[in-house]
Amino acid sequence: MKIWLDVRKSLLMATGLVAIAAFVADARPRQGRGAGTPIYDPKTETTISGVIQEVKEVPGPGRGTGTHLIVKAGGDIHEVHVGPTWYLARQKYAFAKGDSLEVTGSNVKYHGADAIVARQIKKDGHTWTLRDEQGVPAWSRGKNR
Numbered sequence: 001m002k003i004w005l006d007v008r009k010s011l012l013m014a015t016g017l018v019a020i021a022a023f024v025a026d027a028r029p030r031q032g033r034g035a036g037t038p039i040y041d042p043k044t045e046t047t048i049s050g051v052i053q054e055v056k057e058v059p060g061p062g063r064g065t066g067t068h069l070i071v072k073a074g075g076d077i078h079e080v081h082v083g084p085t086w087y088l089a090r091q092k093y094a095f096a097k098g099d100s101l102e103v104t105g106s107n108v109k110y111h112g113a114d115a116i117v118a119r120q121i122k123k124d125g126h127t128w129t130l131r132d133e134q135g136v137p138a139w140s141r142g143k144n145r
Helices: 002-026 085-090
Strands: 045-059 065-073 076-084 100-110 113-123 126-129
Touching: 045 076, 045 113, 065 085, 065 100, 076 085, 076 100
Parallel strands: 076 113
Antiparallel strands: 045 065, 045 100, 065 076, 100 113, 113 126
16 A cells, blocks of 8 residues: 555656646747747848749648748848748738739848748738737737738
């Protein structure tokens, strides 16, 4: 009987330690839903106007995908991180090769490469706001504008 109580105590302690370790590991700061999300910095905000060269769906930090646009603006090529593909579809935001647009967003380094995290996109007379002025994504607030 005493051995059974010792085993139960040990299992209970191990379970508690695992729960504490998981809580601490999840407490690290991050933006968006995944740790791989680039951080929006309002101080690096820029606006570009150009033409979409390619629309890419890339693996996101969870099970879904994110939409990136390859945009030619002047003589430069920019990779624009727009947002989760599911959110864009829900809002009926559609992008295609050859579309002209204006992107306002934050210049960031993402996996060692330059990118722009879009805050606002203007296309065909429509303005789509993806993030607020601090860079908080509309989809993380549960809003469906």
